[in-house]
Amino acid sequence: MRKLFFILAFLLSVSGGVNSQVINKVPLSPRITGYTIDAKLDPATKCVTGKMEAFWVNQTTETVPDIQLHLYMNAFRSNKSTFYKEFGGSPGKDSAAIGWVEIKSFTGKNGIDLLPYMKFIHPDDKNLSDSTVVKVTLPVAAKPGDTVTVKINFVTKLPSQIRRNGYRDDFFFVAQWFPKFGVYEPAGMRQRNIGGWNCHQFHAHSEFYADHSVYDVKITVPKEYVIGTGGMLLNESDADGKTKVQTWRAEDIVDFAWTAWPGYAVFTDQWKQVKITLLIPKTRLEQVERQFTAVKNALEYLDKNVGPYPWPHLTFVDPPAFASGAGGMEYTTLFTSESFYKVPGTIHLPEMVTVHEFGHAYFMGILASNEFEEPWMDEGINSFWEERIMDHYWGENSGMIDLPFLKVSDKSLSRLTYARSGSRQVITNNEYSWNYPHNTYDMMSYEKTATWLYTMMGIIGEDATNEVFREYYKRWAFKHPSGKDFVNVVNDVVKRIYGDKFGPDMNWFFDQTLYGTGVCDYKVESFRSSLQGSKIKNDSTVKSLMVTDSSKMAIVRLDRLGDIMLPVDVLVHFKDGEEIHESWDGKSRFKDYTYYGEKQIQWVKIDPDYKIRMDVDFINNSLTIDPDRVPLRRFSDKLISFMQFLTSIVTL
Amino acid sequence: MKIFKALGSGCHRSLKVWKGILIFWFISLSLVSLVAFPMKGIMKTGFGQSAITGKLLNGIDVEVLSDLGAVYKSLTHSFSAGLLLLLLLWLLINAFLTGGLFNSLKSNDEKFSAGEFFRASARYFLPFMVITLIISAILILLALILIVIPMGGVASPDNPNESVPWLILIISVSLYILISQVFVLVADYARAWQVKNEKPACFRALGFGFSRSFRRFLSSFPMMLIIWLVQTMFVLLVLKVIGNWKPASGFGVFGLFLLSQVLLYIRFLLKAWRYGSVTSLKELNDPLPSSEATVNI
Ligand SMILES: [Zn+2]
Numbered sequence: 002m003r004k005l006f007f008i009l010a011f012l013l014s015v016s017g018g019v020n021s022q023v024i025n026k027v028p029l030s031p032r033i034t035g036y037t038i039d040a041k042l043d044p045a046t047k048c049v050t051g052k053m054e055a056f057w058v059n060q061t062t063e064t065v066p067d068i069q070l071h072l073y074m075n076a077f078r079s080n081k082s083t084f085y086k087e088f089g090g091s092p093g094k095d096s097a098a099i100g101w102v103e104i105k106s107f108t109g110k111n112g113i114d115l116l117p118y119m120k121f122i123h124p125d126d127k128n129l130s131d132s133t134v135v136k137v138t139l140p141v142a143a144k145p146g147d148t149v150t151v152k153i154n155f156v157t158k159l160p161s162q163i164r165r166n167g168y169r170d171d172f173f174f175v176a177q178w179f180p181k182f183g184v185y186e187p188a189g190m191r192q193r194n195i196g197g198w199n200c201h202q203f204h205a206h207s208e209f210y211a212d213h214s215v216y217d218v219k220i221t222v223p224k225e226y227v228i229g230t231g232g233m234l235l236n237e238s239d240a241d242g243k244t245k246v247q248t249w250r251a252e253d254i255v256d257f258a259w260t261a262w263p264g265y266a267v268f269t270d271q272w273k274q275v276k277i278t279l280l281i282p283k284t285r286l287e288q289v290e291r292q293f294t295a296v297k298n299a300l301e302y303l304d305k306n307v308g309p310y311p312w313p314h315l316t317f318v319d320p321p322a323f324a325s326g327a328g329g330m331e332y333t334t335l336f337t338s339e340s341f342y343k344v345p346g347t348i349h350l351p352e353m354v355t356v357h358e359f360g361h362a363y364f365m366g367i368l369a370s371n372e373f374e375e376p377w378m379d380e381g382i383n384s385f386w387e388e389r390i391m392d393h394y395w396g397e398n399s400g401m402i403d404l405p406f407l408k409v410s411d412k413s414l415s416r417l418t419y420a421r422s423g424s425r426q427v428i429t430n431n432e433y434s435w436n437y438p439h440n441t442y443d444m445m446s447y448e449k450t451a452t453w454l455y456t457m458m459g460i461i462g463e464d465a466t467n468e469v470f471r472e473y474y475k476r477w478a479f480k481h482p483s484g485k486d487f488v489n490v491v492n493d494v495v496k497r498i499y500g501d502k503f504g505p506d507m508n509w510f511f512d513q514t515l516y517g518t519g520v521c522d523y524k525v526e527s528f529r530s531s532l533q534g535s536k537i538k539n540d541s542t543v544k545s546l547m548v549t550d551s552s553k554m555a556i557v558r559l560d561r562l563g564d565i566m567l568p569v570d571v572l573v574h575f576k577d578g579e580e581i582h583e584s585w586d587g588k589s590r591f592k593d594y595t596y597y598g599e600k601q602i603q604w605v606k607i608d609p610d611y612k613i614r615m616d617v618d619f620i621n622n623s624l625t626i627d628p629d630r631v632p633l634r635r636f637s638d639k640l641i642s643f644m645q646f647l648t649s650i651v652t653l
Numbered sequence: 654m655k656i657f658k659a660l661g662s663g664c665h666r667s668l669k670v671w672k673g674i675l676i677f678w679f680i681s682l683s684l685v686s687l688v689a690f691p692m693k694g695i696m697k698t699g700f701g702q703s704a705i706t707g708k709l710l711n712g713i714d715v716e717v718l719s720d721l722g723a724v725y726k727s728l729t730h731s732f733s734a735g736l737l738l739l740l741l742l743w744l745l746i747n748a749f750l751t752g753g754l755f756n757s758l759k760s761n762d763e764k765f766s767a768g769e770f771f772r773a774s775a776r777y778f779l780p781f782m783v784i785t786l787i788i789s790a791i792l793i794l795l796a797l798i799l800i801v802i803p804m805g806g807v808a809s810p811d812n813p814n815e816s817v818p819w820l821i822l823i824i825s826v827s828l829y830i831l832i833s834q835v836f837v838l839v840a841d842y843a844r845a846w847q848v849k850n851e852k853p854a855c856f857r858a859l860g861f862g863f864s865r866s867f868r869r870f871l872s873s874f875p876m877m878l879i880i881w882l883v884q885t886m887f888v889l890l891v892l893k894v895i896g897n898w899k900p901a902s903g904f905g906v907f908g909l910f911l912l913s914q915v916l917l918y919i920r921f922l923l924k925a926w927r928y929g930s931v932t933s934l935k936e937l938n939d940p941l942p943s944s945e946a947t948v949n950i
Contacts, residue, residue: 282815284814284815284816285815321815322815341815342815342816342818342819343819398711398714405896405897406712406713406896406897407712407713407715408711408712408713409715413714413715413716414715416716417715417716417719417720420719420720421719421722604704606704617720618720618722619705619716619717619720620699620700620701620703620705620717620720620721621703622703622705623703623704623705624702624703624704625702625703625704626702628700628701628702628703628704628706629704629706629707629710630697630706631706631710631900631901631902631903631905631906632706632707632709632710633693633696633697633700633706633709634693634903634906635899635900635906635909636693636696636709636713637689637690637692637693637696638906638909638910638913639895639896639909639913640689640692640732641682641685641686641689641910641913642891642895642913642914642916642917644685644688644689644736644739645681645682645685645917646888646891646917646920647736647740648681648685648739648740648743648747649681649917649920649921649924650888651740652743652744652747652785652789653747653751653784653785653788653789653837653840653841
């Protein structure tokens with residue numbers, strides 16, 4: 002291993018740093034930004050002192066007069082920051098608890114001091130007390146092709162753990178810690194009319210947006226600390242007997258975070274070309290195998306159905322319980338999971354977190370959507386894939402919980418969270434992340450999106466859905482797709498596979514699900530058989546069969562109760578075993594089917610395979626003359642014996 | 654050897670009062686049905702004539718249950734309220750019926766008589782209720798001291814050693830099981846004494862329970878542990894059988910009902926075995942001239 006590090010370090014030194022390739026032969030992304038950082042962690046003061054040299058290349062055809070950078074850590078400076086105003090509460094007055102980043106010096110080309118040109122801006126909310134975005138007017142505007150190089154000396158004070166960031170005792174998770182370029186979006190990119198910087202403040206509900214970059218990061222920590230980063234370790238040296246210096250290299254990732262804690266045990270595994278490293282508390286080794294299985298399953302599934310995982314390395318961290326606040330976050334080639342000591346194998350929570358956070362390597366890492374503005378594109382799409390992976394590998398009905406008496410699939414949790422939310426209609430799925438009212442950010446970004454993506458898959462099929470994502474990857478990997486770009490991919494792929502079967506495009510689907518607030522609810526209102534003329538009504542208060550007129554025809558009556566109109570299958574089953582399959586475009590408020598002759602209907606089902614998962618009530622999707630009461634009787638019998646045993650056990 | 658003698662006698666005595674246990678079982682089933690049947694009704698109403706119940710054949714489906722919406726909420730409310738009511742009622746009824754049962758379990762040559770069973774139940778209800786309340790309160794306090802407080806102390810996520818809370822939990826629960834058996838023994842001795850001394854005197858009974866438990870600790874306590882182990886293994890077996898069996902036909906469900914009720918009857922029998930064994934051990938250790946002590950063992 003050491004030899005390899007030496008070779009890599011040598012290659013790096015002779016080939017000129019950030020502009021050359023070390024990990025992948027060919028750059029995966031355009032070299033727009035790059036960072037070389039020398040960082041030193043002082044565990045006593047909880048500060049990281051950094052010397053950074055960074056560049057931004059104007060690859061647009063526009064002349065850009067300024068640069069904008071995020072100073073995310075200032076969100077934790079005081080209760081006046083936009084983060085705290087939205088989040089509520091306060092970091093308190095304790096200087097040990099707050100977080101901040103301070104720029105000590107800021108120079109540009111030829112050593113010109115840029116500090117006088119620097120000012121805090123507040124593009125989102127005009128909150129003058131927020132200092133999470135800084136704008137530097139360039140002494141000379143950057144013309145197309147120009148490279149803006151800056152040198153910044155900074156000190157980052159880590160907060161007491163908040164938002165997966167900061168420290169707990171001797172545990173450190175160092176994220177959003179250095180001054181970081183926003184994304185310059187030229188006119189036309191992500192449907193922008195006028196070019197400009199996309200550099201949002203740090204909000205309570207928001208994540209991040211950045212260009213794919215190269216990182217050369219030197220980290221100095223006390224010797225006993227174990228470090229994990231999203232890069233590849235190139236070199237390690239002993240600084241002064243007490244500290245060590247590690248040199249890390251990362252390419253084509255949108256963020257560079259790292260962790261340091263003396264309590265980590267390090268494990269490695271291999272999946273194809275990918276070397277996987279797991280950092281886990283030394284006291285929780287029983288979870289190691291589960292974690293590797295989960296991440297390898299996710300790699301296999303996404304590699305097969307979306308596109309290749311293009312890095313030869315991947316590191317993930319299972320933080321200790323006392324610092325579990327760091328769990329469940331993604332930095333592309335580094336992510337954090339969350340398991341617990343002795344968490345039973347029947348509860349797939351650690352696997353779910355691992356699969357989810359790894360999935361962000363694709364949905365955000367490779368397909369670098371704007372998490373501030375279109376959170377459904379990372380959290381929602383990624384939740385959809387997480388649920389598919391969990392239910393594929395851990396059981397279609399037991400992806401989440403696999404107990405003998407209770408099995409829960411992962412996908413069912415997102416549907417029921419969305420379907421039972423009282424606020425499911427207050428806002429569309431297409432909002433900036435901090436604009437979601439009534440605590441709907443999670444439900445909308447994660448659960449509603451996953452539910453309508455499942456619905457889309459129900460309509461166009463699994464193969465076509467995978468093809469959509471393969472095409473999305475092909476077109477948009479290492480770029481910044483917008484929601485509209487995703488919709489365009491769906492339209493193109495569906496057209497290619499199905500022609501006009503679903504209309505000229507799929508916009509009708511997205512207008513209702515992504516851009517609309519309606520709900521979907523189809524109902525079998527009633528049906529009537531011929532001859533005996535028995536009519537059965539889907540109304541639980543009417544239990545007996547109502548006898549009406551008899552004629553030689555059977556009628557099925559369907560209702561659309563919700564605003565959303567989706568094509569649905571209808572299956573009519575007759576007593577003689579005959580089945581008739583109907584396809585209803587689902588547009589009208591009601592639909593009647595009439596069958597002539599001596600027809601005895603046994604049951605009618607709308608969407609018999611439960612493909613339209615947006616339907617908020619599956620119970621009224623079917624109607625039968627002889628409902629199966631066995632499960633209910635079984636349930637009540639078990640309930641009776643459970644209560645009998647319980648009362649007998651707890652009394653003397 | 655006394656232990657095995659007492660266990661054998663307890664077994665014999667409990668089988669002899671099988672009719673009394675039948676009364677226990679019947680009242681338990683009737684009472685629980687009072688709570689469970691309305692829930693079944695709510696579910697039936699919620700699902701109406703829907704064909705979705707077929708989706709529940711493989712077991713509970715959270716998605717289908719959540720689609721019950723408001724009905725699901727009233728289901729969970731009636732479950733929690735019903736269970737609480739049931740526990741309180743069973744506390745009373747159990748205190749009542751154990752009077753009759755302990756009375757039938759003491760050594761005598763008479764055949765089981767339902768009349769005498771209920772008369773004794775009524776006679777000893779008050780002292781048995783007091784004994785139940787005091788010992789239950791002690792057991793709750795014990796759980797608080799042995800499990801809740803230590804766990805609250807170490808279960809903090811700030812504890813860097815993640816295995817410690819587990820270790821403490823295992824030790825706490827084990828200790829609780831061991832010590833709680835002492836108090837169960839006290840309650841059983843007290844009740845066995847009470848039915849022997851016909852005048853209601855719950856505090857004297859408890860005094861006897863404590864003194865006999867500690868004076869005859871070496872024979873009584875291991876016996877309680879043996880009984881606890883058998884009962885626990887039985888409950889685990891029931892959980893396994895009832896929990897995993899998912900009959901899909903009406904006939905199968907009826908079979909499940911029958912089996913679960915037979916198992917419940919055995920559960921009551923095992924409890925009576927404990928009462929009978931403690932009663933027998935008490936009689937074995939009672940100072941001699943009490944000539945009846947040797948009868949029936
Ligand atoms: Zn996520």
